[in-house]
Amino acid sequence: MEGDNVYLPHVMKIEKVIRETQNIKTFHFNFKDESQKSKFSFKSGQFAEYSIFGEGEATFCVSSSPTRMDYLEFSVMKAGKVTAAIHELQEGDEIGFRGPYGNWFPLELLEGKNLVFVGGGIGLAPLRSLIWNVLDNRDTYEDVTILYGARSPADLSFKYDLEAWEKDDAVNMYTTVDNGDEDWTGRVGLIPPVLEEIGPSPENTVAITCGPPIMIKFTLMSLEKLGFTNDQILTTLEMKMKCGIGKCGRCNIGNIYVCKDGPVFTNAQIQNFLSNEF
Amino acid sequence: MGYKKIKKDQLKTLFNELSKDCSLFVPSGSKGYVGFDPWDGNSADFTEWYRNTTIPPKALFFPPVEAMLRFRKGEAGYEIEELLPNGRPQIVFGVRPCDARALKITDTLFSDTYRDPYYLTRRENATIVGLACNEPCDTCFCTSLDISPGESQDVDLLCSDIGDELLMEAVSDKGEDLLSKMSGLSEASGEEESKAKQLGDSAKEKITRQIDTSGLLDKMRSSFENREYWEDVSRKCMSCGICTYVCPTCHCFDICDENNKKDGKRVRNWDSCKFPLFTRMPMENPRHEKWRRIRQRYHHKFEYFQMNFETIACTGCGRCIRECPVNVDVTEIIGGIQAL
Numbered sequence: 189m190e191g192d193n194v195y196l197p198h199v200m201k202i203e204k205v206i207r208e209t210q211n212i213k214t215f216h217f218n219f220k221d222e223s224q225k226s227k228f229s230f231k232s233g234q235f236a237e238y239s240i241f242g243e244g245e246a247t248f249c250v251s252s253s254p255t256r257m258d259y260l261e262f263s264v265m266k267a268g269k270v271t272a273a274i275h276e277l278q279e280g281d282e283i284g285f286r287g288p289y290g291n292w293f294p295l296e297l298l299e300g301k302n303l304v305f306v307g308g309g310i311g312l313a314p315l316r317s318l319i320w321n322v323l324d325n326r327d328t329y330e331d332v333t334i335l336y337g338a339r340s341p342a343d344l345s346f347k348y349d350l351e352a353w354e355k356d357d358a359v360n361m362y363t364t365v366d367n368g369d370e371d372w373t374g375r376v377g378l379i380p381p382v383l384e385e386i387g388p389s390p391e392n393t394v395a396i397t398c399g400p401p402i403m404i405k406f407t408l409m410s411l412e413k414l415g416f417t418n419d420q421i422l423t424t425l426e427m428k429m430k431c432g433i434g435k436c437g438r439c440n441i442g443n444i445y446v447c448k449d450g451p452v453f454t455n456a457q458i459q460n461f462l463s464n465e466f
Numbered sequence: 467m468g469y470k471k472i473k474k475d476q477l478k479t480l481f482n483e484l485s486k487d488c489s490l491f492v493p494s495g496s497k498g499y500v501g502f503d504p505w506d507g508n509s510a511d512f513t514e515w516y517r518n519t520t521i522p523p524k525a526l527f528f529p530p531v532e533a534m535l536r537f538r539k540g541e542a543g544y545e546i547e548e549l550l551p552n553g554r555p556q557i558v559f560g561v562r563p564c565d566a567r568a569l570k571i572t573d574t575l576f577s578d579t580y581r582d583p584y585y586l587t588r589r590e591n592a593t594i595v596g597l598a599c600n601e602p603c604d605t606c607f608c609t610s611l612d613i614s615p616g617e618s619q620d621v622d623l624l625c626s627d628i629g630d631e632l633l634m635e636a637v638s639d640k641g642e643d644l645l646s647k648m649s650g651l652s653e654a655s656g657e658e659e660s661k662a663k664q665l666g667d668s669a670k671e672k673i674t675r676q677i678d679t680s681g682l683l684d685k686m687r688s689s690f691e692n693r694e695y696w697e698d699v700s701r702k703c704m705s706c707g708i709c710t711y712v713c714p715t716c717h718c719f720d721i722c723d724e725n726n727k728k729d730g731k732r733v734r735n736w737d738s739c740k741f742p743l744f745t746r747m748p749m750e751n752p753r754h755e756k757w758r759r760i761r762q763r764y765h766h767k768f769e770y771f772q773m774n775f776e777t778i779a780c781t782g783c784g785r786c787i788r789e790c791p792v793n794v795d796v797t798e799i800i801g802g803i804q805a806l
């Protein structure tokens with residue numbers, strides 16, 4: 189398993205399964221061969237190829253923080269063949285894992301800045317890795333604001349994180365849902381207008397956003413209204429991936445290979461892509 | 467590094483000898499199409515009929531289907547077994563200059579940042595014996611891409627067909643080494659050398675098809691938004707993917723598992739940017755429409771690859787023109803872009 193064959197997966201053990209919502213689950217996992225663990229490191233924003241043997245590989249970010257290495261986490265929304273098989277996983281089951289791949293959130297650029305995290309649905313997965321990373325080094329950053337939204341209260345993922353951040357005096361936490369229900373006493377509203385209402389100042393601030401394409405589109409418009417420049421906005425892109433290492437040829441946007449050159453980009457970089465296929 | 471020569475009627479003996487300690491591949495039509503097949507001891511007459519293979523030599527290094535690893539579930543859970551190529555030396559005999567260049571192009575990709583051990587193990591163990599072209603096809607346009615039918619620096623050893631004999635010249639150390647191991651060779655005369663040069667020059671003159679690569683990068687860039695153009699040139703394409711399979715530089719692949727959880731293999735297959743499922747994601751597909759996929763193929767070859775690796779990913783081998791069932795022609799597409 190050592191050697192330099194980049195395509196060989198580590199065998200990982202599922203240690204815990206958390207049902208987040210009706211179609212999202214989070215998995216705690218660890219190296220089956222413990223000697224591999226100490227050799228492994230990753231950074232917030234990176235992804236990996238996870239596999240169910242006999243079903244195939246699929247791409248997910250590592251959703252836990254590199255500051256908390258007791259176990260690793262990934263969170264999966266059911267979307268097709270491999271994700272359906274992943275949702276069948278039980279504690280003790282084994283999966284394949286190769287990575288980490290791609291670039292990461294540039295922590296050095298975030299130091300001394302106010303941070304505004306805007307996440308929608310499963311899009312909180314890569315953000316929470318960075319959020320915990322930031323909170324575990326809280327003094328290095330200025331104000332931390334988190335806005336998280338989902339379609340309904342039942343669609344809110346990572347409720348345990350939301351609660352922890354709610355309680356944390358050093359975090360401005362906002363949660364919103366598109367549609368409430370009879371038990372919901374919190375905020376109701378789409379993410380972009382709520383963001384404009386909160387109105388974070390762009391002064392010495394970086395916004396980091398991740399979520400479904402339509403949410404990203406309107407969130408970027410709101411950030412622009414608030415005075416954020418494209419350099420002050422970080423996001424992650426998603427394209428169909430297979431190899432994760434720039435060889436299989438499917439994840440490019442123009443000459444940019446999202447697996448190798450991304451998935452983390454500033455909005456300025458995205459605007460400068462030569463050939464935007466979207 | 468002087469020129470050597472061998473009589474064509476000695477090739478069979480030479481091949482039998484060479485194939486003793488290594489896998490030798492030669493052009494063959496035994497499968498119903500022309501490809502590189504293991505030397506079978508029969509006929510070494512390919513020099514008489516062979517212009518180029520249908521399936522390029524990339525298939526020897528990046529096979530259409532290849533098992534990457536085996537997973538087995540036992541009492542202690544999953545065991546992974548790496549299935550690397552066996553490292554046996556290979557000689558590929560009769561590679562055309564365009565295809566030798568193509569291998570250099572795919573080498574860049576498969577060794578960039580992350581080593582691809584499957585492809586590179588085979589490449590490192592291979593010696594490429596080139597064969598200069600005397601009779602290019604009317605679909606060839608290699609000369610537009612800095613490739614000469616009569617010479618090559620991309621092979622280890624280059625042969626030129628001067629009639630009853632093959633002239634041989636070592637190009638690399640590997641080639642020198644191979645040459646020194648061959649028996650049945652004799653010294654070539656200066657006259658024979660010039661004959662090979664002449665044949666090369668005349669082959670060059672026979673190539674009339676061309677693309678114009680000057681300023682192409684900028685032209686490609688500005689054609690990107692020209693939806694009308696891409697819709698127009700893609701209209702007859704059937705998305706069959708043949709052009710990508712026969713292309714010596716196309717390298718896109720898929721990775722999937724055999725459907726067996728207890729004991730199965732993870733397999734890599736050739737894939738194609740011409741297929742709509744290639745980029746299909748749960749919520750969207752950026753290349754759902756055919757014209758976007760055609761645009762991707764030509765932009766990748768003539769723009770993105772050049773930006774990322776400083777070379778155009780086309781060698782002018784003409785295969786995609788010959789094999790396309792509806793006559794989509796890369797030289798027309800590039801010509802059209804230059805004329806926009």
Ligand SMILES: Cc1cc2nc3c(=O)[nH]c(=O)nc-3n(C[C@H](O)[C@H](O)[C@H](O)COP(=O)(O)OP(=O)(O)OC[C@H]3O[C@@H](n4cnc5c(N)ncnc54)[C@H](O)[C@@H]3O)c2cc1C
Pocket residue numbers: 235246247248249250251263264265266267268269270271272310313314425426427428429451743746747748749
């Ligand atoms: C960098 C990156 C990070 C990511 N991180 C995460 C993450 O943290 N969490 C997460 O949940 N997701 C993440 N994703 C998305 C995730 O990779 C995909 O949702 C996942 O790969 C889907 O795999 P699948 O096998 O289940 O879907 P597939 O089976 O490939 O299906 C995809 C869609 O296509 C359809 N489809 C498939 N095959 C066919 C066919 N033959 N004909 C017609 N339709 C078909 C399916 O019905 C489905 O709608 C990330 C993606 C990227 C690129």
Ligand code: SF4
Pocket residue numbers: 702703704705706707708709710740789790791792793794
């Ligand atoms: S071979 Fe021709 S028809 Fe088939 S995908 Fe290529 S261009 Fe289209």
Ligand code: SF4
Pocket residue numbers: 709712713714715716767779780781782783784785786787796
């Ligand atoms: S694009 Fe066509 S002509 Fe160019 S290398 Fe590929 S198959 Fe040959």
Ligand code: FES
Pocket residue numbers: 428429430431432433434435436437438439440445446447448
């Ligand atoms: S995922 Fe294969 S090239 Fe990016």
